[in-house]
Amino acid sequence: MEQFNDIYKQHYTSIYRLVSKFRVNSHEAEDIVQDVFVKLYLQFNSGNQVQYPKTWLYKVAVNSCINAVSRRKETESLESVSQLEFGTFDSLETDIDQNEQEEIIRNALLKLKEHERLVVILYSEGLSYKEIAEVSGVKFTSVSQNLSRALDKLRPLLKNHYYEMLNQ
Amino acid sequence: MKCLTNEQIQRFIDREMPSLQPDEFQHLTSCPDCKALYNEQKLLAESIKKQINSVAKTPERIPEFQVPASITYTAPRVKRFPLWAKVAALLIPACFVWKMAIKPDKFSEKEFKPTAESIRMYEMCNSVDANTAFQENMIITTVTDANGRVVKCGTN
Numbered sequence: 319m320e321q322f323n324d325i326y327k328q329h330y331t332s333i334y335r336l337v338s339k340f341r342v343n344s345h346e347a348e349d350i351v352q353d354v355f356v357k358l359y360l361q362f363n364s365g366n367q368v369q370y371p372k373t374w375l376y377k378v379a380v381n382s383c384i385n386a387v388s389r390r391k392e393t394e395s396l397e398s399v400s401q402l403e404f405g406t407f408d409s410l411e412t413d414i415d416q417n418e419q420e421e422i423i424r425n426a427l428l429k430l431k432e433h434e435r436l437v438v439i440l441y442s443e444g445l446s447y448k449e450i451a452e453v454s455g456v457k458f459t460s461v462s463q464n465l466s467r468a469l470d471k472l473r474p475l476l477k478n479h480y481y482e483m484l485n486q
Numbered sequence: 487m488k489c490l491t492n493e494q495i496q497r498f499i500d501r502e503m504p505s506l507q508p509d510e511f512q513h514l515t516s517c518p519d520c521k522a523l524y525n526e527q528k529l530l531a532e533s534i535k536k537q538i539n540s541v542a543k544t545p546e547r548i549p550e551f552q553v554p555a556s557i558t559y560t561a562p563r564v565k566r567f568p569l570w571a572k573v574a575a576l577l578i579p580a581c582f583v584w585k586m587a588i589k590p591d592k593f594s595e596k597e598f599k600p601t602a603e604s605i606r607m608y609e610m611c612n613s614v615d616a617n618t619a620f621q622e623n624m625i626i627t628t629v630t631d632a633n634g635r636v637v638k639c640g641t642n
Contacts, residue, residue: 423538462500
């Protein structure tokens with residue numbers, strides 16, 4: 319189990335960061351990350367080989383997030399969903415501007431199609447096109463197409479920040 | 487050459503070209519429109535990456551991994567064959583060897599033992615000359631029983 323412990327330490331933060339980009343609150347994120355690593359532990363425990371742990375973890379984490387979000391959508395009304403979606407990691411201490419900015423970004427991401435959103439989120443994680451294709455299930459040849467489309471759609475929605483960068 | 491598409495430019499930005507594209511690269515360096523689009527799109531991609539990453543949270547600390555109590559060690563499953571398969575695996579080759587090596591006569595052809603009468607009949611039939619007229623040849627018709635014995639004989 320030494321190998322598992324190494325993977326756990328190496329990837330815990332990146333998986334947590336990935337999960338937090340989805341519409342889940344901090345408790346849900348912790349639970350999802352724990353679940354993902356329990357699944358990996360079970361794989362190791364049953365003697366199955368995980369050839370690429372990083373891609374495997376990302377894939378399981380993404381699926382768990384999608385399931386968690388859709389489960390919540392089924393059980394709660396639209397109003398409460400929107401509160402949960404955007405009032406996620408908030409606490410009284412966090413900056414209001416920061417929350418507003420987060421809300422704009424999350425809203426912009428919601429405007430994308432499911433697979434485009436997934437591709438953009440994985441792209442922001444610094445994954446290669448091959449890894450993105452493997453995790454998201456999008457064809458390798460379609461990754462760049464989905465990505466450029468998603469970036470084009472996000473351009474007007476996130477323009478303020480973009481122009482700030484242009485002026486720098 | 488036509489100007490590059492957003493998709494092609496994105497692949498250049500991310501260095502994800504499937505193979506070296508000298509024509510496209512040449513165009514990108516020489517065409518001012520494509521060059522401008524490349525710079526703009528690169529900045530856009532960086533900006534969006536940055537913004538999405540600003541939403542992400544980092545855990546305060548990495549918690550110790552707790553193995554859930556319900557999980558117990560399960561030995562890897564070993565594939566077991568049923569008893570009938572093991573018996574069949576022994577019996578089938580054994581039967582084959584017995585048939586082939588010990589009792590080969592079962593497979594050999596039946597011994598041909600013609601009777602004197604049938605040999606005579608064969609010789610008579612073979613004496614027919616095919617080049618002569620039908621009327622000039624003697625054709626013998628025989629009727630044999632189940633054991634091959636001639637029970638009736640006739641000529642033309």
